[in-house]
Amino acid sequence: MSCEQVTTTYINAYYEDMEKLGVRRATLEPRATEHIADIVRLVDTLLTKGMAYRVDGDVYFQVDRYPAYGRLSKRNLDDLQAGARVDVDERKRHPMDFALWKGSRPGEPSWDSPWGPGRPGWHIECSAMAMRHLGETFDIHGGGMDLIFPHHENEIAQSCGATDKEFARYWVHNGFVQINHEKMSKSLGNFFTIREIFQQSEWPDTVTGEMMRYFLLSTHYRGPLDFSDQSLKEAKSALNGFYDLFERLNESDPSHGAADQLLQEATVRTRTAFVAAMEDDLNTPNALAALQTLRGEANKALEAGLSGEMRRMVRQEFRALGVVLGLLQTDTWRFKGQVPQRASGDAESTAKTLSDEEIAVKLAARLAAKKSKNYTLADQLRAELASHGITIEDRPDGTSRWKR
RNA sequence: GGCGCCGUACCCAAGUGGCUAAGGGAGCAGUCUGCAAAACUGCGAUGCGGCGGUUCGAACCCGCCCGGCGCCUCCA
Structure with missing residues (x-):
């Protein structure tokens, strides 16, 4: 299998x-391998400026030439040295110097460069591609x-080192999804994929996707969040509360406003609160709280009487x-035709899933029974x-609706 | 050893110096309903990991401590 085939497979799975999950595609998805010329040029600039040096076929960034090194991660070079756990490459001038370009060993993929065949160091492609496109x-x-x-510390060093300009104005770093308060990792055996969540969900993909989004947004992006079945159910x-409200808003009712x-x-x-929350470092939990508050207000208003026009406005x-x-x-959380035939965990509910037609039949039978006051049936x-x-x-008018 | 993130009610989770500590979920009681469901009303932390300190005033600032997690390495 070629390198290209492997990447294509995983990129498509990711899409x-x-x-x-309802994540929209990026307008541009640059690839490092398509920016080798930009990378070479950037490394060359750093060499010319004396911020990098060559060792055999490699090129290293010299961290002590960039005084602000460690500012983003709040570390200083001395601390880092003390903490080094791994043997330092003796050819480097400073232990924290990092590769901009690596000479390739025989058999490795490589590109030509003024320093011989090799490949970009990690970090440099981000700087090169960001500069090219942004x-x-x-x-x-x-x-x-x-x-x-x-990574980001090095990106800043090599970018600012080359341009003498600010690199990114704001850095947004998200916390991790955890399982039982531990990082997800294969070695811990608590590893699973988004794909598996969808496969195991008893809900259709559209619903599962929205549940996932709500869960992810219910905590601030910087904090950790613990994944569990319970959190998804919550x-x-x-979300049910919102969609129940939308159902009610949809029902025509002669009541006046x-x-x-x-x-x-x-x-x-609500709009004011929502916007303020989002502008405050993307405080999505507060933004959701604003929506929840409006949900309560809308339900109360429905009790008191809402015009059809106002109903549409609120939904909008x-x-x-x-x-x-x-x-x-x-529009609604209808589950038409896409309820998966999956066995969920407990034996009790492994019974086959009902089709819409079967549900409709039973619902009609029940309404008939209700009409004839056969409440037992x-x-x-x-x-x-x-x-x-x-x-x-x-519903008050004698009809019924159902949901899963 | 260094650095960072986190610790708020039964659960999830905002708030980071001053109005009654948001919001959701679960729970209990009531209204409505044939019964339910949904909705509505009411109930829930005199306290924010612990102990000190600063302040007129601290969940929020400072110090120490406890607990959980991560990074400090090749690769991404």
Whole structure:
């Protein structure tokens, strides 16, 4: 299998998973291998400026030529030296000097360069590609917090060293998803993939994806978050509240807008709070709290009376704010035709999943039973549906709706 | 050994010097309902890992300590 085939396979798998999570594609996805010329040029600049030096076929960045080294990760060179656990390459002038270009050993993939055949050091491709596509200074650089040192520290050193300009204006470092408060890792055996979450979910992909998003956004990006079935279920419950509300907003009701004015004002407050939360270092938990508060207000307003126009307006507001987070975009949480035939964990509920048609039949039978006041039969039918995870909600007008 | 992140109610989780410590989930009670579900109303931390200190005032600042996690290495 070629290198190209391997990367393509995994890149495509990544796209599939991200799509299910509702992550939009980036406008540009540059590859290091397509920027070798930019990389070579950047390394050459650093050599010319005396911030790098050659050793055999390698080129190293000389950290003590960049005085601000360690500023991002709040470390200083002395601490780092003391902590070095691994044998230092004796050819380097300073233990923390890092490779900009590595001469290749026979059989390794390599590209030509003024220093002989080799490959880019880790870090340098990020600087080269950022400069190429975003300019020498750009606004936001993201990444996991494990990359703060050495990767981002080195990116800054080599970029600023070359340009004498600021590199990224803001750094956004996210905490990790953990399992039982531990980092996910293969060696700990607590490793699983997004794909597996979708496969094991008892919900359709669209619902699972939204549950995942809600869960991920319910904690601040910088903090750690612990993944568990329970946390996903809580996200589902929280989202249910919104979609139940949307159902009610959709129902036509002759009532007039006694609460229109109040809800209108609540909507304005929500927007203000939501925007303020997002502007405060992407405080998504607070943004969600604002949406939840509006949900409560809207439910209250429904009790008091909302005009059809106001109902549409509120739904639109949820949609407009939700799109920022990639939430609340579907019309309803209907589960038509896409309920997977999967066995969930407990033997009790491994019974086959009901199709929409089967549900409709049972629902009609129950309504008929209700009409003839045969509540025993009606309850029996409901219990049957409940055993398949289906909840029925009777409406005042005598009709019913169901959900999983 | 160095550096960093985290420790807030039963669970999740905002808040980082001053209004009653957001919000969600779970729970309990009530209204509504044939029964449910949903919704609504009410209940829930005199206290924010512990101990000191600064301050008129601290979850929030400072110090020490305890606990969890991560980085400090080749590779990404």
